[in-house]
Amino acid sequence: MFTINNYVVATSLEEAYTVLTKNKSNKILGGTLWMRMGSQNIHTAIDLSKLGLDTIVETKEAFEIGAMCTLRMLELHSGLQAYGNGMVSNCVKDIVGVQFRNGATIGGSLFSRFGFSDPLTALLALDTYVELYKGGTISLEAFIEGPYEKDILIKIIIKKEMSLTGVYLTERLSHTDFPVLAVAMTQSLAGYKVAIGARPSKAALAHETMDYLNTITSGHERSPLSNEQLEVCGEKVVEELNFATNMRGSQHYREHLAKVLVKRGLRQLRG
Template identity: 35%
Template sequence: MFTLREFYEADSIKDAYDILTKSKRNMVLGGNMFLKMSNKKLGVGIDLSNLHLNKININDRIISIGTSVTLSQLEENSFLQSYSGGVIKKMIETISSKQLRNMATVGASVYANYGFSDIVPVFLALNARVHLYNGGWMNLSDFINRRKTSGNRDILIEVEIPIEESFAYYTGVRATAGDFCILNLTLSRIKDEFKVVVGARPMKAIIAERTSEYITEHYDILTFDELVKNAGEILVNEVEFGTNMRASKEYRTYLSKGLLQKALKEVLNENIAYD
């Protein structure tokens, strides 16, 4: 169990940021689901509960998700239950238990960018951006690849997803229902551009750029079997897999082709009218 020297309820984002940057031992608190399994000794634990960042705002262009929104809020939002084939709701339903989803927050999941994350790959596939207090707006893909240092610590305010004509499919493999993924894969089709994102490699999620480009250029030319075979070979040569306590590098490499085949079947069979 982690310990705090002090618990602090921030009354503004600036207030929270000032406290955060005073010491590298200070930390913004989210749902604490992963943190509570650690033995970290922290300085000030900064609580954002009073800042009204637990809202999901939707207009005709964007979905804005506050950093304190819980996974259950995402799961239960009526618009997200159908947007892009309901991929966000379907992904969240696979994450552990309802009790955990009631506590885990979007901001903590995205900012920490854990390798086992299910959320980050789906958000990447949907072209998400993040809004940081000090760093401003940036693409999620740039944020997760940014080297974190004590000098660029920041506070995530919101995640923004553009509303586009899209369909996405998430799939993953777990040893048991409540466990972390051994491997997950998300495939999105936005207009006629495809994006493949692989997570739980076990390293952080990555966009398979060459695989995505190949599918985009050949999905309506090749037979399904040819597309699956060729794209699968590109995927395993492009994406680096690793070994940990859940699976070997070789097993993850083998799984990735099967997950891609499953995702392609779902996305290509979805009847969407494209302009």
């Protein structure tokens, strides 16, 4: 269990950022589900709950998801359930249980950039941006690959894409365990995106596989890919991304899973 020495309920993002950067061990609080697993000593904890960051706003162009929205809110939002075959809602449904998802926040989930993260993988296969107090609005991919700097994640923006279909698949040793491997794929008029997470390192886009898919087929085609094309995609993913061993699975097992899930996902995407 962690220790909090001082507690500040921020009245503005500016105040939150000023307090955050005042001391090395000052911390933003999300739902604290992850933080309470550790034993850190926090000088000042910063509560964002009074800043109105707990809404999901859907417009014609985008979803704007406040950092303090819980995973359960993403799961139940009717717009997200309808968009991209509900891949965002689906990606959180196996995380522990309903009570847990009622507490864990999307801000805490993305800012931590966990290797095993389901939402990080699913959102990477969409046209997703994060709005940071100091760092501004950047693509999720740039955020994942960028340095870990003190900042506040304010909201997540998912820009809607035309004719988007999506799929989210994982393999877990038991129903609510961390994923051994996570695969998210989308097809839209803009082309394909293939994101692989829990390798066990953090989610990454398989750019060469995406280029291959975009070369052999266009965004509006939905006819099934040939077995040969599916095989090529599975092989490409394993060649271009690194897979490794941890307590949940070996590198070899993950590579095998990646091939199987990529082929299965593409079959689902293309009907």
